[in-house]
Amino acid sequence: MTESTGTMADKAGMPSGSLIQGGDVLETTTRMTVIDFNKETLTEQQIQSIDDLLEYKDRDTVTWVIVEGVTNVDIVERIGTILGIHQLVLEDILNTDQRAKFEEYDDYLYIVLKSLQPEDDKCTASYEQISLLVLKNMLFTFKTTTDDLFDSVQQRLKTNKGRIRSQGTDYLTYVVLDTIVDQYSAFMDSLDEAATSIAETLLASEPTQETIDAFYRLKNVIIRMRKNISPTRQLMSGLLRSESDLLHENMHIYFRDISDHVTRVIESIESYRETLSGLLNIYMTRLSFKANEVMKVLTIFASIFIPLTFLAGIYGMNFEYMPELKWKWAYPALLFAFITIPVVLLVYFKKKKWL
Secondary structure, three states: OOOOOOOHHHHOOOOOOOOOOEOOOOOOOOEEEEEEEOOOOEEEEEEOOHHHHHHHOOOOOEEEEEEEOOOOHHHHHHHHHHHOOOHHHHHHHHEOOOOOEEEEOOOOEEEEEEEEEEOOOOOOEEEEEEEEEEOOOEEEEEEOOOOOOOHHHHHHHHHOOOOHHHOOHHHHHHHHHHHHHHHHHHHHHHHHHHHHHHHHHHHHOOOOHHHHHHHHHHHHHHHHHHHHHOOHHHHHHHHHHOOOOOOOHHHHHHHHHHHHHHHHHHHHHHHHHHHHHHHHHHHHHHHHHHHHHHHHHHHHHHHHHHHHHHHHHHHOOOOOOOHHHHOOOHHHHHHHHHHHHHHHHHHHHHHOOOO
C-alpha cells in the first residue's frame, strides 16, 4: 500500500501518479460523511471504510460523500480503485496546492478550486482546497479541513427546501460551487469597507504606522485572492463548454450564473489592486512633496546665512592690517549688512513665490 504521509519534496524522482500527500496538512485525521437522498428519503451516516460505499454505487438515489481531512492516502487510493479514477486525478486530490481547474473524463468530472474562510478581523482569510469528483449518481467532495462550509447545503437537503432533493449530482455540484463563490462575494464586501477606511486615512490626514501596516496587509490579501480565485474563471468556462452527459443542458444557466459571480469578484479584485497601487503612488507623492518642502525651507535658510557667514568669516580673521577694523562705523555697518541682506533675500524669494 502507498505510504499515508509525506511531502511534495519526497516525490522527487518518483513517477507521475505516485500517491503522496502534498501541500499544507490542515487536518490530521480523515472523516467521511455519506448523505444519500432522493425526493422522498434522506439518510446520513459516518463511515469508517470506503468499502461501505459499495452499497450506494448502483442505487438510483444521489449519494454525496464528504471527505474531510485529505491526509490518508489509502482512502483516496481505494476510492480510485472502486470508481476507476485516474491516478493523476488522485495525485491532484492529495496535492493541496492545486490551481482551480476542470477536467473531463468519460465517466466522471474532476473539479478543484479554493474556498475562502474569513479570519476574526474580517479582512484576512485562509484558503482551503476543495476537490470534487462528479459521477452519475455520486458526488465526492474532498476538503482539507473540518468546518461548517457546507452546513447550509446539508440543512437544505434535510429540510427538503428548493429543488435540491429532486435533482441529480449536477445540480448538487452547482449548489456546492455556488456556496463557495458566495463566500468570495461576501468577503469582498468586508474588503470594501477596509479599503475605503484606509483610503480616507491616507488621503485626509497624516497616516500612522498602524494605517501603513493595515494598507500592506490589505494589499497582501488582494494578491492572495488574485492568485487563488482568478483561475476559477477558466474553471467555469470549462464547465460551460463541457458536453458531458453528466451535466444536463438545463444546468448551463446555473453554471453561467456562477460564472457571472466569479467574473464580478475577479473584476473587483483587479479594481482594488489598481486602487491600492494608486493610493500607494499618492502616498509616495505626498512624502516626496513634503520632503521637497523641507528641502526648500532648508535651502532658503542656507541662502540667507551663506553671505552672512562669508562676512563673519572675513572679519573674524586675525590679520594685523585690516583697515575696516579701525573704522569708527565698521561694526554698525556690518550689523546693517547682516540685517539688510536677509531682508532683501526674503523679499526676492517672496517675489519669486518660493515662500
